[in-house]
Amino acid sequence: MNPKQRTIKSEVSFSGVGLHTGAKVTLTFKPAPENHGYKFQRIDLPGQPIIDADVDNVTDTARSTTISQNGASVSTTEHVLAALVGCEVDNVLIELDGIEVPILDGSAIEFVNGLESVGYKEQNAERDYYYIPHNISYSEEDRNVEMIAMPYQDDYRFTCMVDYNSPVLGSQHATISSIGDFKTEIASCRTFVFLHELEMLLKHNLIKGGDINNAIVIVDHELAPEELSELAKAFNREEIKVAKEGVLNNIQLRHQNEPARHKLLDMIGDLALIGVPLKGHIMAARPGHAANVAFAKKIKAMIKKERKKKSVNVYDPASKAVLDIRQIMNILPHRQPFLFIDKVIELTKNYVVGVKNVTMNEEFFKGHFPGAPVFPGVIQIEAMAQTGGILVLSTVPDPENYLTYFLKIDKVRFRAQVNPGDSIVFRCELMEPIRRGIAQMKGVGMVGETVVVEAEMMAQITKVKEN
Structure with missing residues (x-):
């Protein structure tokens, strides 16, 4: 992991639609100065308000993560933030002309490729890592969620397990031993949804930007021909089938455990809202956006408490004045x-x-x-x-x-x-x-x-x- 902060050499843009809104949107990464961090800017709104990528600004975690500040909001932030963390970019301004980050192919790989296409610029300031000092745990008994951050001085590593009690999906694990493995092992893994959830979302006129190409749809019950026909109509397709893997449209999985890897991707993006680069090992069972955000708040509170103690010296009357x-x-x-x-x-x-x-x-x-x-x-x-x-x-x-x-x-x-x-x-x-x-x-x-x-x-x- 590079000890110096870095940004990108020049701006790069992406256009697409929001998964939930279906609205067309353009997102642009712009270089930013040292200690700037990640900030979103809604250039379509009066005054072009800025929204800090901060866990304290999270306002919704239903289906994706939404942050709000200064009268503006940005939703589905997790994939773009995961790409920035995975590429070890510290400082960037993210301009948007809409409320929702474009879903693209449902993963972070297009953001990663775009960042790499313009290259990185090393800055003079050093990264102020927070080293996980001891085990920090979080759990939700009703959802069987368990998360723990453990000391690991050398890198930022992740382990994730998902288990939805589904005969199709089953129990899956994913892991990366270094954040440097993000591009090859995690970035291309797409979001997924169970068919019963998809049907409910469609019924309520949600996921307007959804497409079989940007989400893995896991078929968790038998489908009659007329149901397949209705789904094809919803997604503007002539025909939709169920593949032997139990997913729609014969989609080719990029990894056998792609759903678990995508959950790990989401976790990296949500934990980016802590606001500082971490060194430690994060392990999670059955994580989701709400749990990720709650866990991030717990870690941020600990960081704030520790740094506050260190930030002001106990006064020594004999200390030499820099300015008298x-x-x-x-x-x-x-x-x-x-x-x-x-x-x-x-x-x-x-x-x-x-x-x-x-x-x-x-x-x-x-x-x-x-x-x-x-x-x-x-x-x-x-x-x-x-x-x-x-x-x-x-x-x-x-x-x-x-x-x-x-x-x-x-x-x-x-x-x-x-x-x-x-x-x-x-x-x-x-x-x-x-x-x-x-x-x-x-x-x-x-x-x-x-x-x-x-x-x-x-x-x-x-x-x-x-x-």
């Missing part, structure tokens, strides 16, 4: 009594760590609960914003000639009180690269090992106007 108060005043225009950062102890391209020492001598304690002094929450946010401002202004060669104005503060949470004598350590990290002077950051403030405040902020860099 004089250097801070050369960057920020704020002055006493409205300068709330005493020193910066870390500063990189992507994050900054600043310290605020709270003392009883602060002016606001004269009127803010003077009998029981508590550091005001709004000033905690201001101190966090000033810390983020240092990060943003460090990207220009002459910060003294610029100001940062905050456009939005969101998802603010105050977790614990801050009192005189405490030192708050603020860490502000870019959520995505700065574009057109706009920066989006995640901020966390800690006293010791306790998170006291967190928020997401958006700021704009503006050059000071000359008089």
